[in-house]
Amino acid sequence: MQDLTMQIAQIVPCTEAEGPGKRFAVWFQGCPLRCPGCCNPEFLPFKGGHTRTLRDLIDELTRARDESGVEGITLMGGEPTSHAAASLALAQASRQLGLSVMVFSGYTVEELNARGDATVAELIATTDILVDGPYIREQPDTERRWIGSRNQRIHFLTPRYSLDEQWRQKNTLEIRVDKDGISVNGFPAADAVGLWKGWRRKKPLPTVTTQSVEHAQGTDTR
Numbered sequence: 001m002q003d004l005t006m007q008i009a010q011i012v013p014c015t016e017a018e019g020p021g022k023r024f025a026v027w028f029q030g031c032p033l034r035c036p037g038c039c040n041p042e043f044l045p046f047k048g049g050h051t052r053t054l055r056d057l058i059d060e061l062t063r064a065r066d067e068s069g070v071e072g073i074t075l076m077g078g079e080p081t082s083h084a085a086a087s088l089a090l091a092q093a094s095r096q097l098g099l100s101v102m103v104f105s106g107y108t109v110e111e112l113n114a115r116g117d118a119t120v121a122e123l124i125a126t127t128d129i130l131v132d133g134p135y136i137r138e139q140p141d142t143e144r145r146w147i148g149s150r151n152q153r154i155h156f157l158t159p160r161y162s163l164d165e166q167w168r169q170k171n172t173l174e175i176r177v178d179k180d181g182i183s184v185n186g187f188p189a190a191d192a193v194g195l196w197k198g199w200r201r202k203k204p205l206p207t208v209t210t211q212s213v214e215h216a217q218g219t220d221t222r
């Protein structure tokens with residue numbers, strides 16, 4: 001099992017920009033959706049990224065827990081449910097290490113359940129927080145930290161987390177400079193999306209006021 005391989009676009013071993021507390025963030029390489037304005041267009045093709053083993057990632061995750069005090073893993077994309085076996089293996093390993101599991105999916109939970117895929121169902125059963133639904137550029141969320149657009153819902157699937165004060169703070173953007181260059185993660189202000197990656201909007205963002213679109217508060221939830 002530990003020889004299981006997975007296609008990884010990016011890992012940030014300790015971040016506060018991808019969910020509650022300090023988290024080990026994993027971006028898979030490959031997503032079948034094409035949300036206009038996606039923050040990570042280079043993570044959409046299924047070819048590319050780095051091939052990593054489950055064993056490697058568990059070692060890295062264990063180090064992040066012991067040395068940086070991360071409290072959980074966050075799986076995103078790419079689309080984690082398109083890498084369901086790897087996502088489930090990482091979620092189970094996290095639980096075994098006493099860490100929480102947060103998953104961002106571009107599909108709604110209803111769409112995921114309708115698939116009838118046992119691995120996806122088990123992944124959901126091993127998840128503490130599921131953020132679901134596609135990113136809709138015209139509905140930027142400025143009130144729920146870590147969330148891209150107002151249509152997306154936060155499902156607290158275990159008692160471990162709730163919609164507490166942390167979620168009400170402003171979105172967080174982290175910029176790292178190391179030997180490999182500059183990396184950025186977290187959700188930026190709408191006008192800054194993609195700027196650091198060298199691509200620019202063909203059209204300016206439409207102006208969306210809080211009055212013009214009803215804020216979808218989410219289930220129980222985000």
Ligand code: SF4
Nearest residue numbers: 031033035038078106
């Ligand atoms: S689901 Fe996420 S990764 Fe996939 S296109 Fe939409 S925003 Fe991008």
